Structures are given as structure tokens and as C-alpha cells.
Amino acid sequence: MATARKYNVEAVFKGAPKKSDFKIVEETLPAIKDGEFLAEAIWLSVDPYMRLFVNSSNVGNTMFGEQVAKVIESKNENFKVGDYVAGMFGWRTKTISNGDQVRKLDRSVYTDDKLSTGLGILGMPGATAYIAFLSICAPKEGETLVVTGAAGVVGSAVGQIAKIKGCRVVGFAGSDEKVQYLKSLGFDEAINYKTMTSLKETLEKTCPKGIDMFFDNVGGEFYDTIIPQMNTSGRVAVVGCISQYNLENPEKGPRLNPSILAKELTIKGFVIYNHLPRWPEAFKAIGEWIEKGQLKYNETVTEGFDNMFDAFSGLFTGKNTGKAVVKA
Template identity: 35%
Template sequence: MSNGKNRVWRLAKRPEGTASDNDLHLAEEAMPEPGEGEALIRTVYLSLDPTNRIWMSDMDQYMEPVKIGDPMRGIIAGQVVKSNTPKMKEGELVMGVGHWADYMLTDGRGLSVIGKPGQVPLAELFGVCSAVGPTAYFGLLHLCEPKPGETVVVTAAAGAVGSVVGQIAKMKGCRAVGIAGSDEKCQWIKDECGFDAAINYKTEDVGAMLDRYCPEGVDILFENVGGSIMDEVLARMNDFSRIALCGLISQYNATEPVPGPYNFKQILMHRIKVQGFITSDFAKDYPKAMAELTQWMGEGKLKFRLDIDKGLENALTSLNKLYDGSNQGKLMVEVSEVAAA
């Protein structure tokens, strides 16, 4: 920022329900200076994800919650402005865990260097490959091991991860049935992403539509939502079917205990394998995933949409689009522009 200032979103208190301006505060602070072994990163893009809401809470989770008063954690794509470490050179682009801020200091932990600006726009590379693509790739291929002819159901299917899951399932010879929240989203995953069928959970009877589109049952569920929709799919899972539990977005803003799933007995009766996962569990296999994902992108086999808002000051408002379903694709905030190499 000009005048040597840095804007930082800091967690003021734990949200109850949907996060609001009372829960996070956008502070204007002095520009940080990198010490020995550190680099100063200027944020270009900030990824907005359901896990942001988890990190704000003090619930049992896979990472330490953001502490009150600390910068809000987020996945970022940034550019090195100053460097006092051989790990990162000025002008290089990086991706990984960072802060909701214009600038941040880092010793490189949690970040990957992706080199100088290239021919593939950073927004596309970051939007598909930073977390979305690997999440879909590992959750479906490593945990569920899809076989040709199997039926794969994807919840939040028009979302960034869900839409990629369905496309990979089709590449592997499966039938893909998506559940989304509008006619437009259902049309998009069928026409552009190649899903065999789509269900609008807001206007259609999900159970009846699953019976229509999955007459031989469900072999794989890629679960992003939880709640009553997950229950409907559970009731139709086949023997030895598999569930990749990626998210439970319907529950993250809940202020009371969430009941269910009521069809939990199906896991026993049909010997269903259920595996929760976080993308970082597969860090050692990232190079293979990135190679395949970028190849599919280059070949035009992966369709995607980016929903990019502008301005760090709009990060919190933009985040809540995830919970009312108004985002159209991978949700990000453009914080600044990439400087020429």
C-alpha cells in the first residue's frame, strides 16, 4: 500500500453463526520489514473457503484455530517484494498459507514458490491448482478409487471442488450426478462439466431425484455439505461404497448442535468406507497431482469458473457468499496486481 501502510484483517472475537464485522477488524498498520531469513510478500489473490469459518472458531479441528487478535489465516497467491532468504527471490510468485492482509512476512513455511509470472494467468493457476484441484483429485482418486461404470454423487457440485470432482469422475469412466442450489448451476455442471444429471436441492425432492438418476444405487459420495442431503444419499449407498468427506458447509454457521445423520446405520449395513480428509494429508503426492491437473487444463478437459471480487476490504462480505450460495465458481478476492517480472 502507499504511505508505507499495511491493511490486516484481525480476528476480534469468535463468531456465533455467520461471521460479521464485529468478529473481524480491518486494521491499518505499519509496513513490516523482513528480517534475516524472511521475505515480504504482497498478496495478489486471497482464496475464500469454507475452512476460513472453521479457523475462526475454537472447535476441535485439524489446525490450531486463529487466536483472538491474530491476522486472519487464508490461502494466498502473492509476489515477493523484498527477500532476505535464498528460498525466495524478489519478483517470484508464491502460493500457500498466508494472511488476510496486503503484505505479510514469512520464512517460507507453508508456501510454495511457483516462479516468475508465466503464460497461464495467475488467477487460473491459483484458482484451480492451489487447493481446489488437489482436493478433488486426492479425495476422489486416492480415497474412493473410482471404477468405470460406477455412480458418483457430488454435493455442492457447482462449487469449485465439486465441479472438478465430477469432471475427473467422467474421465475415469463413471457416471456423475451433481446436487446444486439453482437451475443455472445445474445446467452449467451438465452442459459445461459433463455431469450426467443434476439435482436442484432447493426446488426438487432430492430423494426422488436420486432414485431416478441412480437406479442402481450410489457407489461413491463426494460430500461437501452434510445434513439432510447427505442423509438422502446415505440411504441409497451400495454395499462396499465409499464416501470422501471433504466438508460440512451446512453446519459451519450453526449455533446449536446439528442432529444426524439419521441414516448412519447404513454405514454398517452396507459396509461403507467413510474417510474425512484434508488436502495437506497428501503433500508428498502434490507433484503428480499438479502435473495431471495442469495437463488436463492445457488440454481443455477441465472446465472451471472463477468468482473474483476486488479489494481486501471486501473479504468478509465475499466470504459469506459461500453460505448463501451466491458465488459462481471458485471464490477469490483480488488484492493487488502481479508486477512484471
């Protein structure tokens, strides 16, 4: 019988997540039954959505989340020992699964050195960047895109896809190092939002022809300031609002409807798990762009299962550039 280590949720987050909101416990797993396999975590994902979706029903249960794992025992003919899979197994070292909603990773794509991309650029966040940007922002050559959270896995991919489509790209991120990183990816303008003086003036200066597309990962002041500066028929993808996730009391924003109405803006929310049939198309296109050197990605690796909380909380202080992953 195998023993797993896992993070149980001890309390619903109040403000910024605390280490004491989790507890690492051991669990003895039963023997696998017909149709099941046992998988061992290799890479674990920490994502901003985790902050949003923990509620009282999670308390006492394993923290949810995706991981890349290796099949180490199997009584399921579709998953052989030695296969690698991506599944929503949670923050745990070993998992018994029946294969339901598990992606088997194609080893010609997810080679040893690229296994972690199954959680990032060739996983849920990469699919988010591709599907949300192309379907909501519908880019046209020569148009201007503003992307917030630009140095994260989603934002950095969106900016590069927009460059591939011939757009002018302006990105906001939280440090000078991240600004340099974005410039190295080909962003036309990259701004450290923590040191700029005025967002409105920065937008006027960096977007002389106005803003046609806004891919928002951050919300809050960015959203409130950018919407009135959009061009007529502008498109806005509301994909994240990380500036709001840790707030105990929701902020009140300005009333934006006159701008939305007068400029005939299209503003659309997006949930990646409602677009599963398009994931393969996204991975194929992104894979080809990576292959051709048109799209680059970065990962911030935290070593050790015991350090998952640090990787998670680092998302809210800007510790990561590109995808934050934990090496089990």
C-alpha cells in the first residue's frame, strides 16, 4: 500500500492566503482496483484561480489543483506504467485515478525537459491565452493591444500571439526585470506599473492611436482607467482580476457604461474549462510557434512539495515570471 502526502485546506482564506490555511497530512492509499492507476506527482501547479475558488466546502479536503504525474501502477489499459498524465489530482504526492478527465501527455511533445509545460504554456494557461485572445479580441494587423499581468504565463503568451498577428503590444508588469523580459519577447512597450506615475498618461503616451484590444488579467484600477481610453468598437477580454482576489471588501469602481455604450465596446468574460474542445488546436498552434522561435516562455520553479505554499503566495507578490510550477 502506498502512502501519499497532501495539503488539506484548514480554513477559507481571509485576505492574503496564510500558511496556516493549509496542513500537510499523510494518507495511506488502498490497493488499486480494476480500471484504476496510481500516479506519482512530478510537477505541481499553483495558479491564481486557486485563491478565488477555495470556499467552505473545501475545508477539511485536499487542496485542488492540476499536476503532471507518472503512472507507477496500473489496472487501466489506457494508462500504462511509465505514462505521464496531467490531471486535477490536487496538492498531493500520490493519487489513485480511474482516468476520468485525465490528459495523457504525448511524449513526443512533452519530452523530459518539457513535462512542466503541460501545466503552463502547453496546458491550461496557454490554452487560455490562445482561445481567449483570438476569440474575444479578434486581432487585426496594426491594432493596439494592452495586456495586464503581462509577464505571467497567460499575459506573456497573449502579447507574443498579438505580435505574431501584426499588432502593437503594450504590457504592464510589476518590476524592471519583468519589463526587460517583455521587451526581450518583442513587446513594443513594457511598463513597470509599480513605479509609473500616472496610468492614464502612460496609456496616452504608449498608445498614441488609442487602444483597440484590452486583455485584462488584473482588473481594478487598470480596468477602470483603460475602458474609457478604448477606441470605438474595441474588444475587452476579462480573463483575470488578480488585484481583487485578496481584498476582504470589494472595491467600488467608476461608472463605465457611458464609455461602453458610446464606443460600442465588446466586453466578454472567459472561463477556460468551458472551452475544452479547443485545447488541442491551441496546443498545436502554440507548439508550432515555439518550434519556429516565434513564441518563448519562462517558468519559475519552486523546488519541493513542502514549499507549495510559498510558490502559491508568491503569485500575489509577483515572485513568478511566466508559469509558477513546483517540482515535487
